[in-house]
Amino acid sequence: MGSIPTERRKTRVLVFGSGGVGTMAAYALEDGGKAEVTAVLRSNFKEVLESGFTINSVDHGLIQSWSPSHIRNAMLNAESNSDPQPYDFIVVATKNLPDIPPDVASLIAPDVTPGTTAIALLQNGLNIQRPIIKAFPHNPVISGVPYIGAIEGPPGTINHVNHDRLIISPFYNGNIPREDSEGAARQFQRIYASCPNVTCIYEPRVEEARWRKLLYNASYNPIATLLRMDTSRMRASEFIIDELVRPAMKEIQATAREVSKVYLSDELIETIIRADNYKAFFRPSMLQDIIKGKLLELENIIGEPVREAQKAGVDTPTLKVLYSLLKGLQFQIKEAQGHLRVPESDEGLKYGMKQEGPDAKMERMEE
Numbered sequence: 001m002g003s004i005p006t007e008r009r010k011t012r013v014l015v016f017g018s019g020g021v022g023t024m025a026a027y028a029l030e031d032g033g034k035a036e037v038t039a040v041l042r043s044n045f046k047e048v049l050e051s052g053f054t055i056n057s058v059d060h061g062l063i064q065s066w067s068p069s070h071i072r073n074a075m076l077n078a079e080s081n082s083d084p085q086p087y088d089f090i091v092v093a094t095k096n097l098p099d100i101p102p103d104v105a106s107l108i109a110p111d112v113t114p115g116t117t118a119i120a121l122l123q124n125g126l127n128i129q130r131p132i133i134k135a136f137p138h139n140p141v142i143s144g145v146p147y148i149g150a151i152e153g154p155p156g157t158i159n160h161v162n163h164d165r166l167i168i169s170p171f172y173n174g175n176i177p178r179e180d181s182e183g184a185a186r187q188f189q190r191i192y193a194s195c196p197n198v199t200c201i202y203e204p205r206v207e208e209a210r211w212r213k214l215l216y217n218a219s220y221n222p223i224a225t226l227l228r229m230d231t232s233r234m235r236a237s238e239f240i241i242d243e244l245v246r247p248a249m250k251e252i253q254a255t256a257r258e259v260s261k262v263y264l265s266d267e268l269i270e271t272i273i274r275a276d277n278y279k280a281f282f283r284p285s286m287l288q289d290i291i292k293g294k295l296l297e298l299e300n301i302i303g304e305p306v307r308e309a310q311k312a313g314v315d316t317p318t319l320k321v322l323y324s325l326l327k328g329l330q331f332q333i334k335e336a337q338g339h340l341r342v343p344e345s346d347e348g349l350k351y352g353m354k355q356e357g358p359d360a361k362m363e364r365m366e367e
């Protein structure tokens with residue numbers, strides 16, 4: 001990693017994605033006093049430029065007209081936007097949608113200085129680092145597992161309801177020394193933890209941190225989305241926990257053990273089942289997305305665990321069905337948003353009218 005700023009200057013951080021998680025990260029980094037943040041804004045740029053953010057936060061109280069040191073409009077050409085001074089860190093706090101272009105790596109590329117900028121992925125899911133390491137093989141990549149409830153209401157307004165707890169780990173990458181990955185992760189943890197109102201912890205075992213969070217995300221998120229049900233109602237029903245949530249968590253437990261030698265206990269499963277404040281009637285992020293007609297973050301949260309399980313020979317019947325049903329919902333959202341068009345003719349479709357079987361062959365012979 002390049003020069004590590006100390007007293008001479010503040011750490012330069014670009015925050016990419018300024019919804020709930022990104023804005024609260026930008027706030028914590030600036031509030032800690034060790035970082036100068038540039039936030040890249042998309043749908044809320046106009047509002048934030050005019051009036052700043054309004055943040056109603058369990059950790060920081062009511063904050064009005066707040067802006068980070070700099071804001072940038074993501075809609076402008078990234079090349080013309082990019083700052084000639086290198087960023088020490090880029091924080092990616094967007095949703096992870098590898099099934100929809102453009103990919104994150106190409107969006108951040110103009111701001112990544114090879115060998116210098118460390119990239120912190122504050123996102124849920126498994127294998128999120130792979131495309132980033134492929135695109136930037138000589139830059140440290142950092143894992144940030146967010147435990148935070150923060151939702152953007154009207155553009156520029158953030159409702160932060162659950163304490164900000166962030167688990168930082170290095171993603172190891174064979175192209176750079178392990179010490180560089182660890183050093184970047186530790187430095188990021190220090191600047192984030194300088195904010196007195198948040199909890200930011202360094203966890204050296206990245207797989208442990210990621211699989212542990214997947215216990216919640218790969219079970220509660222899909223089930224809440226498919227049933228349109230908050231986690232308190234699932235718990236009140238009992239059946240949904242016994243027949244869907246716990247079986248899905250047990251499949252994550254078995255996959256984590258087989259794939260990454262990560263041992264998640266039955267006690268942990270029982271704790272995570274009861275983790276949300278019951279009175280909050282909490283809606284996991286994926287449920288909030290479908291209610292708003294937004295694309296679902298399903299590939300890294302459930303697709304990758306299912307694929308890893310399959311490769312390792314672990315049976316995951318519950319996860320597979322949940323994943324397939326979500327794929328059906330995602331197909332409909334993609335169509336509604338114009339990301340795909342359903343062909344009007346069945347010509348060339350695998351499941352068109354003509355079936356490739358003995359009868360179809362017979363028909364052709366008769367023609």
Ligand SMILES: CC(C)(CO)C(=O)C(=O)O
Nearest residue numbers: 146147148149284285286
């Ligand atoms: C931590 C939690 C539960 C809230 O941000 C989450 O990961 C999600 O809803 O997807």
